[in-house]
Amino acid sequence: MNIVIAGGGYAGLMTALRLAGRTNGADITLVDVKDHFAQRIRNHQAAAGASIRAIPYAKLFRGTRIQFVQGQIESLDAGACRLHVRTGPITRALPYDLLVNALGSFTDVDSTPGVKAYALTLDGRHSKLLRETLMQANQQAGQVLIVGGGLTGIETVTELAQAYPRARMHLVTSGVLGEALSVAGQATLDRVFSRHNIRLTQGRRVVQLDSDAALLDDGSRIPFDVCVWAGAFVASPLAREAGLSVNARGQMLVDETLRSVSHPAIIGVGDNAQFIGSSPERAPIRMACATAMPMGAHAADVIASLLNGTQPAPFGFGYMLRCISLGRGDALVQFVAADDSPGPRILTGRGGAWVKELICRFTVWALWAERRIPGLYTWKGRLTGTKRIAEAAHGPHRRSI
Numbered sequence: 223m224n225i226v227i228a229g230g231g232y233a234g235l236m237t238a239l240r241l242a243g244r245t246n247g248a249d250i251t252l253v254d255v256k257d258h259f260a261q262r263i264r265n266h267q268a269a270a271g272a273s274i275r276a277i278p279y280a281k282l283f284r285g286t287r288i289q290f291v292q293g294q295i296e297s298l299d300a301g302a303c304r305l306h307v308r309t310g311p312i313t314r315a316l317p318y319d320l321l322v323n324a325l326g327s328f329t330d331v332d333s334t335p336g337v338k339a340y341a342l343t344l345d346g347r348h349s350k351l352l353r354e355t356l357m358q359a360n361q362q363a364g365q366v367l368i369v370g371g372g373l374t375g376i377e378t379v380t381e382l383a384q385a386y387p388r389a390r391m392h393l394v395t396s397g398v399l400g401e402a403l404s405v406a407g408q409a410t411l412d413r414v415f416s417r418h419n420i421r422l423t424q425g426r427r428v429v430q431l432d433s434d435a436a437l438l439d440d441g442s443r444i445p446f447d448v449c450v451w452a453g454a455f456v457a458s459p460l461a462r463e464a465g466l467s468v469n470a471r472g473q474m475l476v477d478e479t480l481r482s483v484s485h486p487a488i489i490g491v492g493d494n495a496q497f498i499g500s501s502p503e504r505a506p507i508r509m510a511c512a513t514a515m516p517m518g519a520h521a522a523d524v525i526a527s528l529l530n531g532t533q534p535a536p537f538g539f540g541y542m543l544r545c546i547s548l549g550r551g552d553a554l555v556q557f558v559a560a561d562d563s564p565g566p567r568i569l570t571g572r573g574g575a576w577v578k579e580l581i582c583r584f585t586v587w588a589l590w591a592e593r594r595i596p597g598l599y600t601w602k603g604r605l606t607g608t609k610r611i612a613e614a615a616h617g618p619h620r621r622s623i
């Protein structure tokens with residue numbers, strides 16, 4: 223069996239490392255355009271000048287059965303089961319029996335005119351330019367506009383406000399800041415924004431960017447020296463272009479075992495996949511590292527089952543926390559129910575920052591641990607999936623006597 227994993231982010235790496243230690247008979251190849259794992263959840267820290275450790279794939283895969291191919295994945299021929307990968311001037315076809323699509327997401331810069339030309343994003347490739355531009359804005363006490371009031375926008379504006387105190391920060395969001403948080407969580411954001419003198423414009427959509435100003439849907443303009451676009455993420459275009467069933471954000475639609483609903487030889491994990499649970503009340507899986515790693519791990523378990531000829535368990539998942547850094551030394555930890563709805567409890571300040579940092583470190587630690595002890599990684603709600611299979615086979619109320 224020839225298994226190809228496209229993308230070596232949180233989800234793809236977790237699949238590869240978990241699978242490598244549990245299957246002897248399969249060839250496992252991971253393809254990524256970079257030669258290292260980048261900690262994307264720390265990209266706002268990189269924009270603020272922090273040096274973030276990159277982990278070479280060569281180091282992570284040493285001593286495992288994972289083959290690494292460095293190259294840009296250009297297209298997928300789902301009918302012929304081939305991935306087209308360009309390395310330098312050469313494009314080659316990589317055949318697969320099972321493909322794991324873990325190509326993640328990136329900031330949508332196409333939906334609003336001017337964004338591609340005049341804004342920078344937190345996607346990693348802008349890191350150096352972003353840092354240099356922000357340093358300059360700081361020296362000149364310039365205006366920095368952050369567009370997007372989701373978790374990424376909040377983490378970014380607070381991090382930048384602390385790192386570049388002379389620059390004037392302004393965040394604009396089409397919604398309400400922190401609308402998915404509890405009242406106490408929202409009050410924390412208000413306090414931190416006023417402590418850092420961050421200007422906030424809520425309920426207004428940016429409809430166009432010019433070189434020095436954003437035009438809003440009420441006709442007003444916000445001038446800027448630097449614009450950081452932290453709007454919605456969209457999935458890698460590969461699945462849509464290959465004709466797989468996808469949603470409006472380009473995420474491939476996957477069933478309970480994370481297999482494409484249109485092409486079952488392709489498994490989707492992480493930001494690139496939207497899980498269609500069998501129960502209508504199930505909350506959608508957010509694009510997050512917190513969901514990418516469980517999906518990656520579950521994909522490995524599904525493949526192991528397929529190789530062993532057993533029935534793969536459905537994916538089970540429950541949320542626990544939303545962790546939002548608010549600059550160094552401060553964070554908001556919002557405790558949530560399994561369906562991601564906020565509860566009354568929060569943790570803030572140094573305690574919150576400590577939890578957030580631990581979680582960021584845990585993501586890397588979990589990958590190394592999985593490499594050593596495959597199958598170790600687990601998550602909340604994992605067994606719910608297994609339970610559903612048992613219920614389907616025996617009925618929900620059956621008891622042994």
Ligand SMILES: Cc1cc2nc3c(=O)[nH]c(=O)nc-3n(C[C@H](O)[C@H](O)[C@H](O)COP(=O)(O)OP(=O)(O)OC[C@H]3O[C@@H](n4cnc5c(N)ncnc54)[C@H](O)[C@@H]3O)c2cc1C
Pocket residue numbers: 228229230231232233234253254255256260262263264265266293294295296324325326327344345374377458491492493494509510511512513514545
């Ligand atoms: C600033 C910021 C802060 C965040 N903070 C949090 C947080 O606190 N908690 C949280 O849960 N989530 C957070 N997120 C979201 C989180 O980073 C993503 O949800 C997560 O990275 C998704 O993992 P993934 O493996 O699906 O994709 P990625 O981590 O994006 O990995 C995709 C991989 O595919 C590779 N790739 C893509 N296209 C190609 C191609 N054509 N050819 C070859 N290789 C390709 C990329 O190089 C990359 O290695 C944050 C995101 C940002 C930007």
